Amino acid sequence: MSALSGVGVGRGIAAAKVLKMPEPLAPPGDEPLAADADAELGRVRAALAEVADELTARAVAAGGDAQQVLEAAALMAQDPAILDDVQARLAAGTNAERATWDAYAGFRDLLAQMGGYMAERATDLDDVAQRVVARLRGVAAPGVPQSDQPFILVARDLAPADTATLDLEKTLALVTQDGGPTSHTAILARSKSLPAVVGVVGLLAAVADGQRAIVDAKAGTVVLDPDDASVAAAEAERASRTTAASAPITEGALADGTKVPLMANVGSPEDAPAAIALGAEGVGLFRTEFLFLGASSAPTVEAQTEAYTELLQGFAGKKVVARVLDAGADKPLAFLNDAHEENPALGLRGIRALRATEQILRDQLTALANAQRATGAELHVMAPMIADHEETAYFVALGRELGLTHVGAMAEVPSIAVLADQVLEAADFVSIGTNDLTQYTLAADRQLGSVAGFQDPWHPAVLRLIKLLGDAGAAAGKPVGVCGEAAADPALAVVLVGLGATSLSMSASALADVRAELLTVTLDEARARAARALTAKSAAEARQLASHPAG
Structure with missing residues (x-):
C-alpha cells in the first residue's frame, strides 16, 4: 500500500x-503524400464529417451545458477554413494525417496566443484533431x-x-x-x-x-x-x-452559532433556480459578462435591465452582489478595448477598461439601478480589478450618482490588500476574488499549465493578504466576503472565516460540503486554524497545519 x-x-x-x-495519438510522420491529393482530400472530408456527426450525437444525448461544449466542438470539425488549409497542404505534398494535424495545430496556436477563454478552446481543437486523425488511421480515438x-x-x-x-x-x-x-x-x-x-x-x-x-x-x-x-x-x-451532504439545508453557520452566509456564484439568470434549490442564501458573485461576450456592440440599457431584473426576482429578499463587466486580458471585447497589448493581463482590463469607455460603465450601472428599483432586491455592485483608494472612490461616487446604494470593490490585485484600510474608507464592502488574487500575488498565469503549482490559494502569501483585508473590514465595520474558487474548498473555507471573511460564495454544488464543514468548528477554532496556516512556508504546509488540532 x-x-x-x-x-x-x-x-x-x-x-x-x-x-x-x-495517451494522445503520436504526431503523424512527415512522409510525403503517396496517393492522389483529391482522393486524400475526400478521405479527410469524410473523417471530418464523421467526427462532426459523432460529436453532434453526443451533444444531443448529453444535454445541458455539456451539449453546448460538444456542439462547439462539432462546429470545429465542420470549419471550412480547416478543410481549405488541409487542401493547400495536400497540394504541397504533405500526407493527409500530417496535413490535418498541422492545420489544426495552426488554429490551436492562434487561440492559445489569445489566452484565457480562447486558450481553453484550443484544448477542444486538440481533441477534435485527435478524433479526425484517429479516423484517418482507422483506430479508436483517445477518450x-x-x-x-x-x-x-x-x-x-x-x-x-x-x-x-x-x-x-x-x-x-x-x-x-x-x-x-x-x-x-x-x-x-x-x-x-x-x-x-x-x-x-x-x-x-x-x-x-x-x-x-x-x-x-x-x-x-x-x-x-x-x-x-x-x-x-x-x-x-x-x-x-x-448522508451529510443530503442533510436538511440550513443557513451557513459555525458550531457556536456564528452566522456565515453561504452564497452562490452565478453567470446568468438561468443559474438561479438550481442555486436556490441547493441552499444558496443569495448571490455572492453575479457575473454580468454573459450579455457582453460574443456581442459586436455593448447591450442596451433596456436589454441589461431586463436580464438583471430577471435574476434579482429569482433571489427576492436575498442579497445579490453583481460584478460589473470584467473584460480585457482573457475576455477581450473589441467595442471595449481594441488596442493590442503584449501583456493584456497587466493592461487595460477590469475597472481600467471601463474608465476608458465610461459610457459603457454608466449604462451598466444605470441598468443595475433600474433592476434594483423594479425588484426591491438587496443589490450590491462591485468593480473588478480595483487597485487602490482612488479607483474605489471613483467607482463608488459613480454608483451613488446613478442610484445604487451598496457599492464596493473586488479584491484581486495585491495592492488593494496592502491599502485595505484606505479602500474601506470609501467602499461599502469588499469581495475577494481568490483566483486572480493568487495569480497576481504569485505571478502565475492561471491558464498556464506550466505554473499551475503556483496557482494555489493556500499559499501563505495569499492568506496573509486575505487577513489584511479581513482585519480592515472588521476595523471599519464593513463586510469582506470571498467569491473565488477558494471558498468551495471546505477546509480552506474554515480558514477564510478565521481570517475575517464574513460570507462565502461558490459554485452552488459546493454549498453542502462547505456548510457541513463549517458546522464542525467554532469561531475560535477557525481563527486558530487560520493562525497556524499563516505561519506556513508553503501551500502544502498551510494545508497540513490547518488540518490538525493545535499542539
Missing part, C-alpha cells in the same frame, strides 16, 4: 479500480474508457469534450497529473460533486489500469493497493459524507 499526494477538490472519497485515459463497473478515472488532464459526457453513475472520482485547484478538471469536479485530486506528480507512471485505489479529496491523497479494511473504511466514510 502506497500513497500519492496532490490538490484535493471537495471533501468526497471513493474506492474502486483505476481506468486510465489513453474516456467505457466500463460496466464503477471506476476511478486517471488522466494526464481531461478535455472539455470528455468531461462534458462523463457517466456519473460509473465515474466515482477523478485524478489528474496536471492541473491545479482552478483548472478545468477541478471546476468540473466541483460542479459535478465528484471527488478529485489534481496535480499529482508522477501519477501516470505510478498507476496501472485495473489497480485498486482510494481517492480522498479532503486529504488530497490517492492510496494505491489499499487493503480490504481500508477500502471498507473508505466506503463507510463515503456513505457518511453522502
Whole structure:
C-alpha cells in the first residue's frame, strides 16, 4: 500500500479500480503524400464529417451545458477554413494525417496566443484533431474508457469534450497529473460533486489500469493497493459524507452559532433556480459578462435591465452582489478595448477598461439601478480589478450618482490588500476574488499549465493578504466576503472565516460540503486554524497545519 499526494477538490472519497485515459495519438510522420491529393482530400472530408456527426450525437444525448461544449466542438470539425488549409497542404505534398494535424495545430496556436477563454478552446481543437486523425488511421480515438463497473478515472488532464459526457453513475472520482485547484478538471469536479485530486506528480507512471485505489479529496491523497479494511473504511466514510451532504439545508453557520452566509456564484439568470434549490442564501458573485461576450456592440440599457431584473426576482429578499463587466486580458471585447497589448493581463482590463469607455460603465450601472428599483432586491455592485483608494472612490461616487446604494470593490490585485484600510474608507464592502488574487500575488498565469503549482490559494502569501483585508473590514465595520474558487474548498473555507471573511460564495454544488464543514468548528477554532496556516512556508504546509488540532 502506497500513497500519492496532490490538490484535493471537495471533501468526497471513493474506492474502486483505476481506468486510465489513453495517451494522445503520436504526431503523424512527415512522409510525403503517396496517393492522389483529391482522393486524400475526400478521405479527410469524410473523417471530418464523421467526427462532426459523432460529436453532434453526443451533444444531443448529453444535454445541458455539456451539449453546448460538444456542439462547439462539432462546429470545429465542420470549419471550412480547416478543410481549405488541409487542401493547400495536400497540394504541397504533405500526407493527409500530417496535413490535418498541422492545420489544426495552426488554429490551436492562434487561440492559445489569445489566452484565457480562447486558450481553453484550443484544448477542444486538440481533441477534435485527435478524433479526425484517429479516423484517418482507422483506430479508436483517445477518450474516456467505457466500463460496466464503477471506476476511478486517471488522466494526464481531461478535455472539455470528455468531461462534458462523463457517466456519473460509473465515474466515482477523478485524478489528474496536471492541473491545479482552478483548472478545468477541478471546476468540473466541483460542479459535478465528484471527488478529485489534481496535480499529482508522477501519477501516470505510478498507476496501472485495473489497480485498486482510494481517492480522498479532503486529504488530497490517492492510496494505491489499499487493503480490504481500508477500502471498507473508505466506503463507510463515503456513505457518511453522502448522508451529510443530503442533510436538511440550513443557513451557513459555525458550531457556536456564528452566522456565515453561504452564497452562490452565478453567470446568468438561468443559474438561479438550481442555486436556490441547493441552499444558496443569495448571490455572492453575479457575473454580468454573459450579455457582453460574443456581442459586436455593448447591450442596451433596456436589454441589461431586463436580464438583471430577471435574476434579482429569482433571489427576492436575498442579497445579490453583481460584478460589473470584467473584460480585457482573457475576455477581450473589441467595442471595449481594441488596442493590442503584449501583456493584456497587466493592461487595460477590469475597472481600467471601463474608465476608458465610461459610457459603457454608466449604462451598466444605470441598468443595475433600474433592476434594483423594479425588484426591491438587496443589490450590491462591485468593480473588478480595483487597485487602490482612488479607483474605489471613483467607482463608488459613480454608483451613488446613478442610484445604487451598496457599492464596493473586488479584491484581486495585491495592492488593494496592502491599502485595505484606505479602500474601506470609501467602499461599502469588499469581495475577494481568490483566483486572480493568487495569480497576481504569485505571478502565475492561471491558464498556464506550466505554473499551475503556483496557482494555489493556500499559499501563505495569499492568506496573509486575505487577513489584511479581513482585519480592515472588521476595523471599519464593513463586510469582506470571498467569491473565488477558494471558498468551495471546505477546509480552506474554515480558514477564510478565521481570517475575517464574513460570507462565502461558490459554485452552488459546493454549498453542502462547505456548510457541513463549517458546522464542525467554532469561531475560535477557525481563527486558530487560520493562525497556524499563516505561519506556513508553503501551500502544502498551510494545508497540513490547518488540518490538525493545535499542539
